[in-house]
Amino acid sequence: MNYKEAYEKLEKCGQLHVLDYYERLTVPEKEALLEQIDNTDFKVLKYCKNNTTNQKGEIAPLIAMQISQIEENRERYTAIGLEEIKKGKVAAVLLAGGMGTRLGSDSPKGMFDIGITRPVYIFQRIIENLLDVVKDAETWIHLFVMTSDKNHEITMEFFEEQEYFGYNKAFVTFFKQEMVPASDYEGKVYMEEMGKISTSPNGNGGWFTSMSKWGLVDTVKKNGIEWLNVFAVDNVLQRIADPCFVGAVIANGCVSGAKVVKKKTPDERVGTLCLEDGRPSIVEYYELTEAMKEAKDERGEPAYNFGVILNYLFRVKDLDVTTEDKLPLHVVEKKIPYIDKSGKTVSPDKPNGYKYETLVLDMIHHVDNCLSYEVERDREFAPIKNAVGVDSVDTARELCRENGIVL
Numbered sequence: 579m580n581y582k583e584a585y586e587k588l589e590k591c592g593q594l595h596v597l598d599y600y601e602r603l604t605v606p607e608k609e610a611l612l613e614q615i616d617n618t619d620f621k622v623l624k625y626c627k628n629n630t631t632n633q634k635g636e637i638a639p640l641i642a643m644q645i646s647q648i649e650e651n652r653e654r655y656t657a658i659g660l661e662e663i664k665k666g667k668v669a670a671v672l673l674a675g676g677m678g679t680r681l682g683s684d685s686p687k688g689m690f691d692i693g694i695t696r697p698v699y700i701f702q703r704i705i706e707n708l709l710d711v712v713k714d715a716e717t718w719i720h721l722f723v724m725t726s727d728k729n730h731e732i733t734m735e736f737f738e739e740q741e742y743f744g745y746n747k748a749f750v751t752f753f754k755q756e757m758v759p760a761s762d763y764e765g766k767v768y769m770e771e772m773g774k775i776s777t778s779p780n781g782n783g784g785w786f787t788s789m790s791k792w793g794l795v796d797t798v799k800k801n802g803i804e805w806l807n808v809f810a811v812d813n814v815l816q817r818i819a820d821p822c823f824v825g826a827v828i829a830n831g832c833v834s835g836a837k838v839v840k841k842k843t844p845d846e847r848v849g850t851l852c853l854e855d856g857r858p859s860i861v862e863y864y865e866l867t868e869a870m871k872e873a874k875d876e877r878g879e880p881a882y883n884f885g886v887i888l889n890y891l892f893r894v895k896d897l898d899v900t901t902e903d904k905l906p907l908h909v910v911e912k913k914i915p916y917i918d919k920s921g922k923t924v925s926p927d928k929p930n931g932y933k934y935e936t937l938v939l940d941m942i943h944h945v946d947n948c949l950s951y952e953v954e955r956d957r958e959f960a961p962i963k964n965a966v967g968v969d970s971v972d973t974a975r976e977l978c979r980e981n982g983i984v985l
């Protein structure tokens with residue numbers, strides 16, 4: 579794209595300030611900026627005023643399959659799931675494109691070391707858990723790892739350096755999610771450098787579209803993979819390709835499943851699995867209404883008592899209807915570093931604009947049904963979100979200790 583074309587594109591969407599520093603750039607920087615303008619989709623910015631494209635329908639509780647029911651059928655479900663895994667029909671997708679800013683670290687979250695007497699990286703914990711299933715199934719399980727522009731190379735190098743923590747590297751594939759511009763409250767993009775628009779990963783809802791762009795959906799289909807277990811990087815007790823979960827979803831004739839835990843409090847920072855206009859749906863914690871927080875069932879228990887731990891099973895053939903363009907866009911307030919008029923970087927200490935994301939949890943609403951599958955939170959949910967306090971390294975370490983994991 580040349581300067582004139584870039585000017586016209588920016589003028590049309592009210593973003594001409596992107597060229598404010600153009601004359602001060604070197605030739606390669608000018609080229610890079612023109613290329614970025616060419617590749618950037620500014621359409622998302624029009625949603626900045628109404629905060630989200632996501633208007634919810636009528637919400638009702640969705641009954642979860644609780645632990646006691648699962649226990650009654652554990653052997654049968656596990657046998658069914660293990661059989662599918664042995665046949666190579668189950669693969670896993672690790673969502674690791676996020677930025678981990680809440681942890682106060684610039685490195686990919688998975689590289690965070692939670693060890694005490696030895697290094698124990700978050701990625702390592704995930705691989706160790708997956709290896710448990712590989713051992714039982716006596717077969718390798720394909721692991722797709724989603725990264726972003728911000729951490730792709732460093733993540734791949736880390737896996738190499740750590741020799742894939744004992745995993746078979748032929749069964750690990752990395753792919754990158756897309757980036758979108760970040761803007762101020764008026765929808766004007768921020769500049770990260772004089773020759774660079776500030777961008778951020780487009781949320782974890784783009785994983786299937788990005789896999790498709792990287793040719794990996796073809797790989798999935800060619801290899802006869804029928805189920806994808808999508809999970810978050812930040813839970814060090816995450817059970818992946820869990821045979822009992824896979825078996826329960828299949829035995830109950832479902833096309834997707836979500837692991838849930840009983841919430842500690844109605845406003846715990848987890849998404850709530852429920853029904854929306856009769857279809858499965860997840861309401862994210864920052865969109866939960868007071869009425870939902872206070873609602874009670876007929877036994878007086880909180881009606882929306884189960885939160886998702888970001889561990890979903892999707893049937894591959896149902897995913898084509900859930901591509902990113904069908905998902906609502908969430909407009910999230912964030913602290914966005916930018917350069918001021920003089921070209922100096924400013925790192926704000928409070929939110930100063932929006933990032934635009936689609937979310938994996940919205941895919942659930944596009945599939946016909948979803949098994950809400952309860953797991954014991956102390957055995958499977960040790961998220962690391964914050965540097966200290968709730969859901970921090972300390973709480974995760976404590977839970978690891980309770981589960982006999984040497985740190």
Ligand SMILES: CC(=O)N[C@H]1[C@@H](OP(=O)(O)OP(=O)(O)OC[C@H]2O[C@@H](n3ccc(=O)[nH]c3=O)[C@H](O)[C@@H]2O)O[C@H](CO)[C@@H](O)[C@@H]1O
Pocket residue numbers: 673674675676677687724755779780781782809810811812847848849850862863885886887888937938939961963
């Ligand atoms: C949007 C979403 O799913 N929210 C879930 C997430 O909340 P939470 O607020 O933790 O969600 P985050 O946005 O931090 O990210 C969750 C996961 O998605 C990945 N990621 C995020 C953004 C991105 O662009 N690319 C990417 O790969 C992160 O690396 C992480 O593995 O976990 C909670 C459980 O702990 C769930 O109850 C929430 O429903």
